[in-house]
Amino acid sequence: xxxxxRLEVRYGGITALRGISIEVKEGETVLLVGAxxxxxxxxINAVMGLVPAESGTIRFANADLSSLSCDxxxxxxxxxxxxxxxxxxxxxxxxxxxxxxxxxxxxxxSEALSWLHESFPLLxxxxxxxxxxxxxxxxxxxxxARAMASFPKLLLLDEPFLGLAPVWIARISEAIRAxxxxxxxxxxxxxxxxxxxxxxxxxxxxxxxxVRRSGPVAEIRDLALADEYL
Amino acid sequence: MTGRRxxxxxxxxxxxxxxxxxxxxxxxxxTHNLFVLSVxxxxxxxxxxxxxxxxxxxxxxxxxxxxxxxxxxxFAGALVAKHGGTNVxxxxxxxxxxPALIALPLGILILRLRxxxxxxxxxxxxEILQLLLFETPHLTGGSNGISGxxxxxxxxxxxxxxxxxxxxxAGLALVATVVTAALCQWCEQPFAAIDENETLxxxxxxxxxxxxxxxxxxxxxxxxxxxxxxxxxxxxxxxxSFSPLSSVNYITYAIVGGRASILGPAVGSALLVFAGNIxxxxxxxxxxxxxxxxxxxxxxxxxxxxxxxHTLWSRRRKQPASLAxxxxxxDLA
Numbered sequence: 001x002x003x004x005x006r007l008e009v010r011y012g013g014i015t016a017l018r019g020i021s022i023e024v025k026e027g028e029t030v031l032l033v034g035a036x037x038x039x040x041x042x043x044i045n046a047v048m049g050l051v052p053a054e055s056g057t058i059r060f061a062n063a064d065l066s067s068l069s070c071d072x073x074x075x076x077x078x079x080x081x082x083x084x085x086x087x088x089x090x091x092x093x094x095x096x097x098x099x100x101x102x103x104x105x106x107x108x109x110s111e112a113l114s115w116l117h118e119s120f121p122l123l124x125x126x127x128x129x130x131x132x133x134x135x136x137x138x139x140x141x142x143x144x145a146r147a148m149a150s151f152p153k154l155l156l157l158d159e160p161f162l163g164l165a166p167v168w169i170a171r172i173s174e175a176i177r178a179x180x181x182x183x184x185x186x187x188x189x190x191x192x193x194x195x196x197x198x199x200x201x202x203x204x205x206x207x208x209x210x211v212r213r214s215g216p217v218a219e220i221r222d223l224a225l226a227d228e229y230l
Numbered sequence: 231m232t233g234r235r236x237x238x239x240x241x242x243x244x245x246x247x248x249x250x251x252x253x254x255x256x257x258x259x260x261t262h263n264l265f266v267l268s269v270x271x272x273x274x275x276x277x278x279x280x281x282x283x284x285x286x287x288x289x290x291x292x293x294x295x296x297x298x299x300x301x302x303x304x305f306a307g308a309l310v311a312k313h314g315g316t317n318v319x320x321x322x323x324x325x326x327x328x329p330a331l332i333a334l335p336l337g338i339l340i341l342r343l344r345x346x347x348x349x350x351x352x353x354x355x356x357e358i359l360q361l362l363l364f365e366t367p368h369l370t371g372g373s374n375g376i377s378g379x380x381x382x383x384x385x386x387x388x389x390x391x392x393x394x395x396x397x398x399x400a401g402l403a404l405v406a407t408v409v410t411a412a413l414c415q416w417c418e419q420p421f422a423a424i425d426e427n428e429t430l431x432x433x434x435x436x437x438x439x440x441x442x443x444x445x446x447x448x449x450x451x452x453x454x455x456x457x458x459x460x461x462x463x464x465x466x467x468x469x470x471s472f473s474p475l476s477s478v479n480y481i482t483y484a485i486v487g488g489r490a491s492i493l494g495p496a497v498g499s500a501l502l503v504f505a506g507n508i509x510x511x512x513x514x515x516x517x518x519x520x521x522x523x524x525x526x527x528x529x530x531x532x533x534x535x536x537x538x539x540h541t542l543w544s545r546r547r548k549q550p551a552s553l554a555x556x557x558x559x560x561d562l563a
Contacts, residue, residue: 048433074435082433088426091419099423102436150435 001026001185002047002154007056009042009209016042018209019056024154029176029186031200033193033220039209040189041083044158047187048080049073060154075103079152083159083189085139087146089132093123096131096142100149112149119178120145137168144175148184155179157188161195169195193225243491243536244411250496251407255400258393265507267396271463273503274399276483278406278456280495283484285449288414288421289442290428291341294353294477296453299329301359301472303454308376308467309369318382318389322402325458326451333450334443341442344428356474363469375468382462399459406452411492413448417441482520486527488534497535 002024009017017039024030032040045051047058049070058065065073074080079100087096097116101109117124120141126134131142140160147155160176161169169192176199179186190196197203197217204214205223213223254270261267279296286293303325310324340351363370370376381390382398389398414421420441423431432438461467479502487498502520531538 050429050433070429070432071435071437074433080433082430086427086430088423088430090426091422095419095422099419099431099436100434102420102423102431102434146434 001061002187003057003059004043004047005057005059007043007046007058008054009039009046009051010054011051016209017046020206020209020211021056022204022211022214024185024187026185027183028202029180029188029200031193031196031203031217032187032189032206033196033203034189034191034206036191038206040191040206041158042209043206044080044156044187044189047073047156048078074150077150077153079147079150079155081140081143081147081155081157081160083162085136085143087131087134087139087142089130091131092128093131093134093142094127097123097145097149100146102150104150109149112151116145116149120175135168137164137171140164140168140172141175144172144179148179153185155184155186157186159189159191161190161192173199193221197221197225243493244407244415247407247411247492247496248404251400251404254403255397257400258396262393264392267392268463269504269507271392271396271399271459272507273500274396274403275456275459275463276480276499276503277496278403278452278459279480280483280487280499281406281410281492282449282453282456283480284489284492284495285410285413285445285452287484287489288417288425289445290425291344291442291445292349292352292481293446293449294349294474294481295355295450296456296477296480297472297474298356298359299333299450299453300457300460301363301469302329302332302450302457304457304461304472305363305370305376305467306454307458308379308461311379311382312376316380316383316388318384318398318401321382322405322455322458325454327454329454329457330447330451333447337443337446338439341439341446353474353477356472356477360469360472360474363472370467370469373469375466375471377466379461379465379467395462398462402455402459406455407492407496409448410452413445414492417444421445479520482524486523486534488536488538490533491536491540494534494536501535 004020004022006019006021007017008015008019020039020043022043032043034040042051046053049065049068053066060076060078068076088099091099094113097113098109101112104112122138122141123145126138131139134142144160157176160172164172173195176186188196200217202214202216203220205212205220213220254274257270258267279300282296282299283293306328307321307325311321314320340348343351364372366372381388383389389395420431420436423436424438424441428438457472460471464471483498483502484495485498486502487496488494505519527534533541
């Protein structure tokens, strides 16, 4: 579903990704794990079109993404939950969730909302509350639901456990499992390897903008857990 | 506090803004005082111009192009009234459409810019248009402007007196209020998303340029209506009536009034235009007065007057609830 080939990303004179190649197959949950500054978020941002690729190709559903703007990539079927939640604080929880379904018609929007209310009861309970007034964990639920609202084929999750208490990590993990049960393909980054490894089917350990090891979770676990403390 | 309610077509702020236009329309039946009529006319013109700023502020864009679009609307209206027809619907329609149509290609070019670059380009645009108005005398009358504009008409009735000109301004302000309210309501969610985090909004599939262009086009049309009202009030279309620096006034009205509600531009315009007229004998101090007001708003009430009133109202509503809760607890104890 997603093929990244020799991708290079630079910020001024700093090279964040050095010819990285990654593949995500349909229905998989692939984990990018690595220490802070390894290049995980740069890769997610490059797939989403938020940072330009210096070289290399990104193909999604057999189409080259390089000429597509960020909003067109989203409408092509890529959902995105950014690092640090980033909800729209002055909008209500419901409006935040529906912001993920901008391109859909009214009927499809209400379909998405009722499905998300079933999956995440918190969204119905706090529907009218301002998203900026929620706790970090609750905001993460909103961000996940917002990313799911457009029924994406591929979901990009950037550090979904960042700064969360264990109880919220468990709840977010359950939410991700719910998405997996729906058959959603997921590419997620996480510095906290331990809970993320329980969700992934395959993974890539990234260091210094390069893939150091890849394979099924069992094969990368040791290296991934070593990186967790870096 | 709860979030913005979806599906709400008209709220208290929209109704109040519309009622203010109706009250302004009825003023000539309440008083014949020319000073009062003149001040209310100025307030209506300022409100329409401030609506234009308000629409752009909803997308976190500070536009200095308002005087340029006012000039387009004012001159287009004057030319149509002189050479085409004086029907107020025709003149008003042209004054809205001409700046709106020019804003579309212009917006596609400049709406890629953000922050200080957008501010600079819109200000330069106003300066260039001012120069064009002086340098195209065959069309705009150059430094003489266009005078002898016939009074607007509607259903065979001519609107030539000060009271009638005020009523036209009130009618145009009513239209501007409806257009602003409809746009801000229809685009509430996308505008808020663009205002708060444009990159995130794009990553969710929002076509940013489409909403920005729509806002820019409507804002230009609203400024055009303000320009026409100004021309009808002054009975002449003159380039100096649309000085690029006057954009500072319209921005001040919108920010001091409050950017979160449609009432903000009306309240800011009413207060500051009234104050400007009262202190007109010390006119040289008015830029300083506006500067102090903006500083006060930035440091004390960032939501402007309407925002501050809303906050105080919310606190007062919460107090009885917390008092009732504490009384209940005492009863239980």
